[in-house]
Amino acid sequence: MAEIIVVANEDEAGEIYAQAVMKLLEKKPNAVLGLATGSSPLKAYEHLAQHVHDKHLDMSQVRGFALDEYVGLEPTHPQSYRSTITRTVVEPLGMNPDLVHVPNGAAETLAHAGADYDRMIEESGGVDIQILGIGADGHIGFNEPGSSLASGTRIKTLTQQTRSDNARFFDDDLDQVPRHAITQGIGTILRAKHLILLAFGDNKAEAIAHSIEGGVSSFWPASALQLHSHATVIVDEAAASKLHNLNYYRWAYENKPEWQEI
Ligand code: GLP
Secondary structure, eight states: OOEEEEESSHHHHHHHHHHHHHHHHHHOTTOEEEEOOSSTTHHHHHHHHHHHHHTTOOOTTOEEEESEEESSSOTTSTTSHHHHHIIIIIHHHTOOGGGEEOOOOOGGGHHHHHHHHHHHHHHTTOOSEEEEOOOTTSOBTTBOTTOOTTOOSEEEEOOHHHHHHHGGGTTTOGGGSOSEEEEOOHHHHHTSSEEEEEEOSGGGHHHHHHHHHSOOOTTSGGGGGGGOSSEEEEEEHHHHTTOTTHHHHHHHHHTOOTTOOO
16 A cells, blocks of 8 residues: 655645655665656655755756656647756756656657657666656546556547646647647556655545545556555645545554654
């Protein structure tokens, strides 16, 4: 089972992520970070950037792999995930942009872009810590409900729900939101060594409850975390509100041995 940590707010969650990454970097200065877009990881990146700044850490060898990208947006489009990752992660952390990869949504190479991406991740030695958000329908990356739990990086057709959730980044104009994305598969994500999923707010409560306490099903893609031996789920009270075993998760975290890391 994933470790469930209930926090007061996004800052507390962000600090837990930042501490985990800092510990990793002490041991491995060329660590491989799995990166996600969306609003959920923003505080986590901010906290990490603060530590990097305060401790004058050299991030130039750290490598990164983003989860997904829209198909049909130029990488220079402000809402492409390439631009978003550059703005929210690469620049604030002082990473070398050449070492940060985003799936390639360009039409010419789309047929083999997924397999190429998975090969690149494998050749890097694999993702050490993968940060994840979750969609209201339980999607991770852009693996919409019904995605194979064994899937590799590939094209997915976005649901109308996801498109309308993301319309806020496109002047609330649904027509501007791409219909397809290239996303790391659930099988790809499961190969990362440590998964840290962050979820905040009421609209994530149902997806969290199904994914953590329901059966493993491709119809709740984040339920695949139940198959991973090192997964950490950090939620605020609102996102945790539909979990039945909440008291146990709190009890377990409060009584966690000091030597045990997340
Ligand atoms: C998009 C991204 C996901 C992200 C989800 C939720 O669909 N592809 O990686 O988890 O949005 O975003 P937010 O964190 O803004 O709720």
